[in-house]
Amino acid sequence: MNNSFNFNRFWLLVKRQWLEFGKIYLISLLVVVGVLILFYAWNLPEPEAEKGYRYNSEGFLYLSFRIPLFLTLGFIFISVIASGYFSLLGQKPKAIIELMTPASTLEKWLCSIFYTGIFSVFSFLLVFYITDLAFVKYIDKTIGTITFSWTSGVHPTPKTGIVSARTFFNDFFEHDEIKSMVVVPFMITSIFLLGSVYFNRFHYIKTAVVVMLFLTALIYTLIQTANWMTRDKMQDSANFGFSSAHNEFFIYAMVGITAVTVFLWCVTFFRVKEKEV
Amino acid sequence: MITINNLNFGYSKHNLLFKDMSMQLSAGHIYGLLGKNGAGKSSLLKNIAGLVYAQSGSLKVMGFDPAKREPELLADICFIPEEFYLPSIKIDAYIKANAPFYKKFDYAYLNVLLEEFNIPISNKLVNMSYGQKKKFIIAFGLATQAKLVIMDEPTNGLDIPSKAQFRKVMASALTDDRCIVISTHQVRDLDNLIDTVIMLDESTISLKASIEEITQKLTFKKMKELDETVIYAEPALSGYNVVVPNFHQEDSKMDIELLFNAVIAEKKKLKPIFN
Incomplete structure (x- = not known):
């Protein structure tokens, strides 16, 4: 018997975890769907009020509520799911049953990453995409016959068109900067997953507080260090010395975020391995 | 089956619960682990199950180090804790999700035990009384055919007829290749059941005799x-x-x-x- 990893055992564990985790997950997902529908319905453009529409530079209807909704709801959903995964290890009766389940620590850890880092993130994206697509189709169908005019460019020239909306992901991912941030959700889940195994109670609050304190300390240190390094020195360029010809900054950011995510996942593995009841 | 050599364990380094504890437990026996409150009965069982880690010394269970929590060993340990948690699902769903982890799981034997304990398989775990849940978890644990059965205060919460059922079931569950360790402070519950007594007192084993x-x-x-x-x-x-x-x-x-x-x-x- 392979005591480190066995695919059959891993699959059994995924199915077993679903019994407990699935309920919380499905309820949370239902709440997400409800909130999405509510927000879209509330912010739907009305045909009678077409003068109040906002358009982007390409003439598509600008649904400004979508970005904060996507970011806020997405953060809450994936962090809550990740924060709840190992929370049972903080309760002795539950922890004993979990730790005595005949699966290796590696399998239990991979299962946690599957549910929190992959399943929850992609299910949120799917739910958001489907809801958004449905409403975009609805908008196109109900108010797509209205003509309008807009101006764009350095030398504005009035143009006319038909009201049309693009799906959120078409809008959101058209910028390279955003594309490089696709690893951020995995980092968020890795932080809250570690919090769920590190703390015995109030996992979410405690993790959030620790992250806030850490970020405050980090930002303060960076600002102080930068001030100290540049004190009494002359500024030699308008962009404060930062020059990025090929979005190098975003590549570094992506690599950095990935490294932090992998590091936090590894720490989680050892916390699960060393967990005592 | 279990070999403990010079085990030192405590929840803090300066206050050891076991000092240089050594002991061997063999298959084919039902051991009764007795001791005052706080003597370390549950902690010893947790050490054997790999749920806590000793400061020093060695502990081998069927040749494995329980602290490594290897699936092969976990599949051969049935641990019935004093406090336990069962999810709010039906018994058959629980069996379907958990039994496949145990290669030797005996479904027919489980049905016999559930019948013995008067627990309908269609019951939802969350709706059952504490005593019924305990009887279910004991039945499930024995049906895994684990070679090492560890029970921490198994008779807590059982009514008088259930205690008699428990003794009957446990007596019939003992086989030549199985070792059963039962910890309790209700020593009368183990009457006519155990064949060896282990008593813990003052950080050590004060008596181990058949x-x-x-x-x-x-x-x-x-x-x-x-x-x-x-x-x-x-x-x-x-x-x-x-x-x-x-x-x-x-x-x-x-x-x-x-x-x-x-x-x-x-x-x-x-x-x-x-x-």
Whole structure:
């Protein structure tokens, strides 16, 4: 018997975890769907009020509520799911049953990453995409016959068109900067997953507080260090010395975020391995 | 089956619960682990199951280090904790999700045990009483066919008929390749069930002996007046219940509660008898 990893055992564990985790997950997902529908319905453009529409530079209807909704709801959903995964290890009766389940620590850890880092993130994206697509189709169908005019460019020239909306992901991912941030959700889940195994109670609050304190300390240190390094020195360029010809900054950011995510996942593995009841 | 050598364990480094504990437990026995509150019964069981880590010393279970929590060993350990949690699902769903982890799981035996304990398989776990849940978890654990069965206060929460059912089931569950360790402070519940007594007191094992050895070396009887041979005595109706050395190879039934109190109170007198 392979005591480190066995695919059959891993699959059994995924199915077993679903019994407990699935309920919380499905309820949370239902709440997400409800909130999405509510927000879209509330912010739907009305045909009678077409003068109040906002358009982007390409003439598509600008649904400004979508970005904060996507970011806020997405953060809450994936962090809550990740924060709840190992929370049972903080309760002795539950922890004993979990730790005595005949699966290796590696399998239990991979299962946690599957549910929190992959399943929850992609299910949120799917739910958001489907809801958004449905409403975009609805908008196109109900108010797509209205003509309008807009101006764009350095030398504005009035143009006319038909009201049309693009799906959120078409809008959101058209910028390279955003594309490089696709690893951020995995980092968020890795932080809250570690919090769920590190703390015995109030996992979410405690993790959030620790992250806030850490970020405050980090930002303060960076600002102080930068001030100290540049004190009494002359500024030699308008962009404060930062020059990025090929979005190098975003590549570094992506690599950095990935490294932090992998590091936090590894720490989680050892916390699960060393967990005592 | 279980080999413990010079085990040192404590929840803090300066306050050890076990100091240089050594012991061997073999298959084919039902061990009764007894001790006062806080003596470390549950902690010893958790060490054996790999739920806590010792500071030093070695502990091997079927050749494995339990601290590594390897699936092969976990599949051969049935651990019934004092406090446990069962998800709010139906019994059959629980079995479907958990039984496949145990290659030797005996579904027919589980049904027999559930019938014995009067637990319908269609029941939802969350709707069952504490006693029923305990009986279910015991039945499931025994059906895994694990070679090592560890039970921490298994009779807590069981009513009187259920305790009798429990003793019957456990007696029939013992096989030559199975080792059963039961920890309890309700020593009467283990009457006629255990074949070896292990008593923990003051960070160490104060007694480890089979019932046969105990009754060969000690006699449990009633006396009207105490004499100098008495190791330990408790006042009873019209006299005393006493523990005396068995000088004349008398047959007596071991009074487990009396023995327990004798070991706690007269450790120095009993130690030379069992060494």
